[in-house]
Amino acid sequence: MTIDVPAVAFWVIAIILVGSALAVVVMPKIVHAALFLVAVFGAAAGIYVLLNAEFIAIVQVLIYAGAVTILILFAIMLTQNSMSRVSNPFSGQWWLAGLICVLLAAGIIFAVNSSPMAAGAASDALPLANAAGGTVVKLGQLLYSPFAYSYVLPFEIASVVLLVAIVGAIMIGREE
Numbered sequence: 001m002t003i004d005v006p007a008v009a010f011w012v013i014a015i016i017l018v019g020s021a022l023a024v025v026v027m028p029k030i031v032h033a034a035l036f037l038v039a040v041f042g043a044a045a046g047i048y049v050l051l052n053a054e055f056i057a058i059v060q061v062l063i064y065a066g067a068v069t070i071l072i073l074f075a076i077m078l079t080q081n082s083m084s085r086v087s088n089p090f091s092g093q094w095w096l097a098g099l100i101c102v103l104l105a106a107g108i109i110f111a112v113n114s115s116p117m118a119a120g121a122a123s124d125a126l127p128l129a130n131a132a133g134g135t136v137v138k139l140g141q142l143l144y145s146p147f148a149y150s151y152v153l154p155f156e157i158a159s160v161v162l163l164v165a166i167v168g169a170i171m172i173g174r175e176e
Contacts, residue, residue, distance in 0.1 A: 010050055017043035025097040034072050041065035055136045 020039035027033040041064040048057035143151050 006050055010047070013043050013046040013050070017047070022097070022101070026094050030076055031073070034069065034076055037072070038065050038069050041069065055139050 017040060020036045020043060023036040024033045024040060027036060041060060045057040045060040045065065048054075048060060143155055
C-alpha cells in the first residue's frame with residue numbers, strides 16, 4: 001500500500017484550517033480569536049502550496065498572516081475592554097456559525113461535484129503550473145513582459161486606485 005503524501009498533507013492542513021476557523025468563532029477572548037486567525041491564514045497558504053501556487057502562498061503569508069493580522073491585533077489592543085473576560089460578543093452564537101459552516105460546506109461540495117474541471121483535469125485547470133520555471137516565473141512574464149501582452153497597465157491602475165484609497169482614508173481620519 002502506497003501512501004499519497006500530498007493527499008495526507010492536504011487532509012492534515014484542512015483539519016488544521018477548519019479547526020482554527022471554528023476556534024476563531026468560538027473563542028470567548030477576541031485576542032485569542034485573532035491569534036487563531038493567523039493559523040487559518042497559514043493553513044490556507046499551505047493549501048496554496050499544495051496547488052502549486054507558490055506566489056499566492058507567499059502573498060497569503062506576507063499580507064494576511066503578517067500585515068493584516070498585526071493590524072487587527074493593534075486595533076483590538078487599542079480598543080477598550082479587549083482583554084476583558086468576554087470580549088467577543090458573538091462567541092455565544094456558535095450554533096449559528098455551525099449552521100453557516102454546514103451550508104457553506106454543502107454549497108462547496110455541490111459546486112466541486114458539478115464542476116466541469118473536477119478531479120482528473122488538474123493539468124488543464126492549472127495552466128500556470130505547467131510553465132517552465134514555475135508559477136512565479138510565468139506570473140512575472142505575464143505582468144511585466146514587454147514582448148507579449150502584459151498586465152502592466154492594469155497593475156499600475158490598481159496601484160493608483162490603492163494610493164487614492166489610502167489618501168482618502170487619511171483625509172477622512174485626519175482631525176481638523
